[in-house]
Amino acid sequence: MSLLKRLRVSAVGGLLALVTLPVLADDLQMWERSGGNAGMVDALVAAWNVKNPDRKINLTYIPHTEMVPKIAQAIASGDVPDLMGMDLIYGPQFEAAGQLIDITDKIKDWPELKTASPGHMAVSTYEGKLYGVPLYADVSALFYNKDLFRKAGLDPEKPPTSLAEIREYADKITALGGDVKGYFLPGNCAGCNIFTVGPLMWASGATIEPKDANDEPLTGDGVKEVLQWTRDMIKAGNVHEDARAETGETFHLRFGSGKIGMMGTGNFNITLAKEQNPNMDFGIALLPGVKAGEVSSFAGGDIVTIPNGSKRVDDAIDFMKFLLSDETQVEVYAKMLNMTTRGDMAENKYFQAEPKVQDVARAIAVAKTPYTLKFFELINSPQGPWLQMLQRAYYEDTDIDTIISEAKAQMKAIAAE
Structure with a gap:
């Protein structure tokens, strides 16, 4: 891990002095587009950080109108985040350009993928290879x-x-x-x-x-x-x-x-x-x-992907597994009355108590996702x-x-x- 320098205030002989101490840079860097789901993505990251204090995620929001060119520029320069959420509709474009890491071998056998949102998984797939999983569904x-x-x-x-x-x-x-x-x-x-x-x-x-x-x-x-x-x-x-x-x-x-x-x-x-x-x-x-x-x-919604150049691929994969887990699906997504990203998680105590979620869920049957x-x-x-x-x-x-x-x-x- 890289070492960063941080200034701290220290008491020395009754006086305050600035000293430079090395601090391990354990945080994963994640980019996500701005918009209506910021509260939910904040909650997902916060829940991860509680469970993973030694590899917390530092989340940065990018104005959604700037997200695509910023990601492309970062990948070209090699100065990329460790993982990133992107509008699902852009998945095929970045996958075809070879700008995302192929994670097929690492996740293909996950049972959670069998019930993951079909639209999200379709745009996370290019030429039979997997490049991401659902982050949220709209x-x-x-x-x-x-x-x-x-x-x-x-x-x-x-x-x-x-x-x-x-x-x-x-x-x-x-x-x-x-x-x-x-x-x-x-x-x-x-x-x-x-x-x-x-x-x-x-x-x-x-x-x-x-x-x-x-x-x-x-x-x-x-x-x-x-x-x-x-x-x-x-x-x-x-x-x-x-x-x-x-x-x-x-x-x-x-x-x-x-x-x-x-x-x-x-x-x-x-x-x-x-x-x-x-x-x-x-x-x-x-x-x-x-x-x-x-x-x-x-x-619509977002998928979470790993850009080429990421140095924390295994940690990013673990975050994907965390997103698809039963506990996160119910206690983060559903509890906040957001759509679950796995179909088998839609029947839960939180949705049953809120008819409006059931009303909007009817749209899934008639929804389109352009590819x-x-x-x-x-x-x-x-x-x-x-x-x-x-x-x-x-x-x-x-x-x-x-x-x-x-x-x-x-x-x-x-x-x-």
């Missing part, structure tokens, strides 16, 4: 404020089942006035939108990203129908004006403000909304499409065609067909690179 759903429903004369037990109904309900909620709005659309966050607007398109029969250079992106009437719907919602005044600047840093705090009637968000908001606004009554439904009965969701080697360039880049298309639909008057056509051309060019 699914998107429609959260709605029952208190605002009642004030607007809506039935709090009947959430909207189509985009037309969302518009109808949002108009009534916005009409309450003040700082209350019927819906929320994040204006400057590509990831937030694929998580919450993407499912509206999928539920309407559309596809978004191309699988490869020969695949057609942005197909189906649902693309145009949803873009027109979002434009109409914003023009009708159903979205707060400051949503235009939302980069994702405060996205997870929006619903708990109590000022939004409905929004697409994730299961993490169950706990957050209760902490922010304990007296708010809210419900959870599936994200609908154009037609009633059409629903979808984005299966592409160019997710960042196609979808999650702040300068990418996905966000540019949405921003033009939200805030311009340009013909929707033109916007889609130009975004399609950009996606094709990226896929062909």
